[in-house]
Amino acid sequence: EAFDRTKKRIEAAGCRYLPLRLNAANADRRKEGLDQMAEAMGGAGFRVLMHSLAFGTLKPYVAQSEEEAISQANMEMTLDVMAHSLVYWTQECLARGLIGRGTRILAMTSSGSTRVVPNYGAVSAAKAALESHVRQLAYELAPLGITVNAIRAGVTNTPALRKIPGNERLIEGALERNPSGRLTTPEDVAGFVALLAKPGYGADWLTGNVLGLDGGEEIAG
Numbered sequence: 001e002a003f004d005r006t007k008k009r010i011e012a013a014g015c016r017y018l019p020l021r022l023n024a025a026n027a028d029r030r031k032e033g034l035d036q037m038a039e040a041m042g043g044a045g046f047r048v049l050m051h052s053l054a055f056g057t058l059k060p061y062v063a064q065s066e067e068e069a070i071s072q073a074n075m076e077m078t079l080d081v082m083a084h085s086l087v088y089w090t091q092e093c094l095a096r097g098l099i100g101r102g103t104r105i106l107a108m109t110s111s112g113s114t115r116v117v118p119n120y121g122a123v124s125a126a127k128a129a130l131e132s133h134v135r136q137l138a139y140e141l142a143p144l145g146i147t148v149n150a151i152r153a154g155v156t157n158t159p160a161l162r163k164i165p166g167n168e169r170l171i172e173g174a175l176e177r178n179p180s181g182r183l184t185t186p187e188d189v190a191g192f193v194a195l196l197a198k199p200g201y202g203a204d205w206l207t208g209n210v211l212g213l214d215g216g217e218e219i220a221g
């Protein structure tokens with residue numbers, strides 16, 4: 001239903017909607033998907049390349065049994081999907097001419113990159129790695145006129161958040177300390193992305209950063 005609503009909004013704006021159901025961390029599927037995109041776009045490139053993959057293992061590092069603790073496979077999968085895949089998507093898009101001068105590459109991070117949250121260790125490591133990849137890509141792509149930044153949104157009540165054990169406490173804590181008196185919403189993030197996507201306004205000179213979008217939640221934490 002959410003995809004159907006999104007499709008209607010995109011087409012109402014006079015744009016084409018091309019949904020691809022694939023494992024974004026699988027090299028073969030990534031190449032197949034990008035080939036479809038390149039064909040559909042007819043030589044055009046992306047104004048925005050948005051990396052927002054929320055799929056990882058939520059287990060403690062240390063537990064009573066081996067089965068309850070995170071495994072090497074769990075750790076490697078989480079970092080590959082939520083961090084390293086940004087590099088691979090960027091490489092593939094660049095090779096196909098799908099990104100170029102004026103493209104904004106954006107990746108979704110979280111305050112978990114610097115904070116401890118129960119059972120969030122692997123995802124926290126992935127977010128820290130993601131921010132490192134953003135800095136390196138920003139450095140290497142700056143001569144091409146491509147900007148790369150991470151968006152650190154505040155606590156947002158989404159299906160992904162609700163999969164984190166203890167998410168109720170995260171929501172309550174964010175509401176208590178946020179001076180704006182509410183949680184961050186998906187619409188807040190979408191509006192910020194739209195602002196960054198506009199040419200000019202100094203956004204061409206904004207790269208290699210972790211951009212906080214949280215109504216003051218982090219400064220009050």
